[in-house]
Amino acid sequence: MSVGETVVAMVMSVRMVSPLPLIFLLMIHGVSSADWGVSYSHSHICALKDSSVIMSCTYTYPTGYQINKVFWTKTNVGEFPDLFEDPEYSQRLQYLGDKQQNCTIRLNHVTLKDSLEYSFRFTTNVTEGRWIGKPGVSLTVTDLQVESPERVTEGDSVRLTCKSSCTLTDRATFIWYRNSQPLTERRDRNNELLLLSVRREDAGRYSCALHGHTYISPAVHLNVMYPPKDISVSISPSAELVEGDSATLICSSDSNPPAEISWFKENQSSSVGSGQSFSALQSGRFYCEAHNQHGSQRSDAVTVTVKDAPQRVSVSISPSGEIVEGDSVTLTCSSDSNPPAEISWFKGRKFVASGRIYSISKISSDHSGEYKCKSRNKHGEKYSDAVTLNVLYPPRNVSVFINGFGEIVEGDSVTLTCSSDSNPPAEISWFKGRKFVASGRIYSISKISSDHSGEYKCKSINKHGEKYSDAVTLNIMYPPRNVSVYINGSGEITEGDSVTLICSSDSNPPALNFSWFKEDESSSVGSRQSFSALQSGRFYCEAHNQHGSQRSDAVTVTVKGRLVILYMSIGVVGGAAVIITMLLIR
Template sequence: MGTLVTNNQLVQMQNGWGVTYSPTYICALKGSTVVLNCTYTCPSTINGFSTTVERIFWFTKQQDQEPLDLRADSGYAGRVQYHCDEKRCSLTITDLRESDSARYKFRFMTNGTGGNYIGVPGVNLIVTGMDNKSCNRVVFTDRKICAFRGSSVDIYCTYDSFGDITSKFWYSPHPDHRWRKSTNLIEDSRYASRVQVLETERGHSTLKISDLRVSDAAEYRFELRTRSSEFKNGPFGTILTVKDAPTAPSVLISPAGDIIKHTSVTLTCITKANPAPEYTWYKKDQSLLSKEAQLVLNSVQTSDSGEYYCSAENLLERRTSKYAFIDVKYGPETATLSVSPSGEIVEGSSVTLACSSDANPAANYTWLKGNKTLLQGQESIYNISSISPEDRGSYFCKAENQYGQFNSTSLFLDVLYAPKLPSVSVSPSGEIVKGSRVNLTCSSDANPAANYTWYKENENSPVASGEIFTVTAFRAEHSGNYYCEAMNRRGTHRSTLRLIVMARVRTSAVIGSVSVGLLVIILIAVFLWMRCLFYRRQESSTGQAKAEEPPGDRAKPDVDPVYSNLPTAGPRRTRKQKETLHYSSMRFFQSEGDILYSNGRPAGSRRKAKKQVEDDEVDYTTVKPHTASRPSGARSPETREDSSCLYSTVKPR
């Protein structure tokens, strides 16, 4: 409870209850009228119920140990009135009598249990006669003051006098000093150089004591003297209590060392104070937690981490400790794996895996693909700068510290890429017979799986789609150069391999399907053979002269001849012998590398004898150009031939 007086107003407050008197001292003449004023306050609720003021009154004495309402006191009958509203109440007394001199107090009563209050000390009324000039008064601002040793304190009072003041001073009726007369503190050696009296205006006096000592604890009063009288402030003044300042509180955390999640922790606020202080615990940026000297945290959680401090407060002062930090340790409780970018992952792009974990201290991370460890350390990020199909698979991370570990769920990385170089195969792999079933198969490594389209060379439109191109009944027009195209949404890739597929046919089929180009080739071959025969005869007639001709005078061949062990010319054959000749089917390619399959074998079919020429069998063979090899410098008249000739060994069946 504290007491405050300002401008002759006495304010008494306690837990929301209070009465303020203004003024607190009145000196009035007999027969006059006086008005005493006060205001009052009370809590809005008591024990959870709304507070209502039910009765108010003024009194000076008690009856049957209860305050007696002035309106019921026979001594004031017909002379008192109350004027109360909005927590203000005034008492008007008319026709004052000297017996009315007393201390007047105000009481209000509420509907709550224990909700009655009396404002003290009240208003001191002095009634004097017309010839009495000694109506002086002294009012102190504070009834009690507590201060710390070494600090300074100000003690205030106001005073009034109806006579000329001859002297005024502060004194202390200390029990250890038996003065005959009140001694001015300024003249007291105990307060030498530590006491000042300040009076900024008439009727207001301030006693200032600096560098307080424990021995300064005492009651301080003010004395007023006039020519005709001496007035002291009455039975009480301001009581000063000097205490040693409480030491700054400190916080002790028990047990010492690391604080592990789910354990208990005790924080103790340590200080020295007199009187014993009240303690309050706070967590930074949060409201108070406890009013005890110890704060116990049972089964601490991660949310309990933070800065704590305590305050110690008594009537003298409130002191606050420094922050004490609680850091709750725990193992990883989560491990979340994420990937960036979050959309489709394309071959060659940069992919970053991030592992986040809640742990204290921070976790170390182990990166794994399947059961294979990729990386270990403090890095929570695993980066693949240029991802490839080989990086496809399931990844997860493991977070761990000295208090535990936690594995994330697996994350599957699916790497998308355009089709690789397609490979092409033909089935059956051997000779292909007309009318047989032929499967051309194209395969390519791609993600997502590729779609396949088949093309035939020199044709713009595709001939088929799908991984397998099937010709159910192969015919001559199916022969040719094929390639496949593999495509997905990431790109397209064509096979570089060319297939040349030819069918084996029988004699009657071949004769019926001989193209004009093949006939031209046969005629050219016959023409070249006859021309070569002519040159051989001419060379045999020229003899040695032809052999001695300078090499530089010979015509240089444009193309190396191909020799195939032709027999020398013999006697002329009969018509029947000529009809047994075998013709050669020739097909030219740019290079041997262009040919995968060339299924040409002699057909052995026979036809029934209708004509003599149809009884003969014709064999076809594929002739490929090649360069004959011979020793360097070897030259013979018997082997020199025109370089523009192609020869093929033709054997009768």
């Protein structure tokens, strides 16, 4: 390094690091550091991309020196290269100064890469007479960016801001563009665009620029959200169709975000389709409804006419709940057809009425059954599905059936069945006389006895009423039992008299055949219910019916004797007859 360079370096270190005694510098070749220097109007410059930047400066050097070369260089880059010899700068750099005191330059079309520190350097006719002005000018090149919300809703107030990475050195006037067209809306703090009560027409691509500059910021899209409007339906190819054809309905609307479409047929609460288009196969008035998260709107209805045979034939019943005998009931037939159809009503296969409405006043159980309507026009006919009229009524025709025929004999099994006509089905209770004995349609008695004899009836009951059956009698047949002998009078009689014995028994049917026996004798002594005993002994009876027989216990009959004089002629003794008299007591 030359002495001049040493002086310059020492002076620079003084300016950049810490003060040194000036007397030390003045001793070198008698040159004062105050005679050397570079002064910049702005040490920091913020410039817009593609603009021109002027770096104003002045410089001084000692009297007697002559300027040999002046140039600008990038600070802290190697050996201080001359920017005028740099291809990246040579075409854009213009020196506006002189070789006396002014060192101002203009750098045109600045780019983001130009953001560096730049310094002015000059050399003199003396080898050691060189100088660089450090620190130099710090240049920051910025672009413009628009900051805005991604989405706004119609009616909101929106503020857009034009931002740069540094504060522009030159006082800037901002210009705003929407879709490349300049705007005149209100600005706030110069670099802000305020949109009060934003409208859907305000949507678009926004960019900003500086007055007097060609650079325009990248555009950002302002998305204005709003509910559907201007909704309408178009029909293709025609609103009048022949059976089998279809009409395409197209729903158009203006909304953001795009609306979801639902299709409806008038007088029906449920949708019949979705999507922008809908194929109508039947007559009716149709409309579409467009909806997004900001609201919904429906179109006016359009009419589609299909000339066809009846379709969608159905029957409705009023009232729709329970139908009780005596109510009035209306059946209504609905049918899609063009031209309108003639309606016929059928119960099962039997024709019962004509017309869209079939009314039954004071309905009875005889009206229960399946009904359907037939819809017919010149293009064809169609039946509805059958509907069932279920007429509710209280029990009637209540009766009791006894299983089997003929006599019921003790020990048999007997089943009583209750028959009842009712709707809904009735609950059944059984009574013997007035006494409740069982529940259920069937009342079974196994090994029946005479105790079960009596009158039985059943009661049929549902929520609409109750009814008893007529009583039926259970007549239980059984063989004689409890057979006994009754003595009319006393069991003791006098010889020649008689005692009447009567045979009694319990049986069903009553015993009509009786037999009397004397103990220890195998043959009967009588065959009627009563028997006259003339002699002593033990007697019993036996009662008979078709189901069996039973004998009684024996009773004793005692016959008491009396004096009897018997005359017996023995012969003649001594010429006289001999008579012996005997007294017999029996």
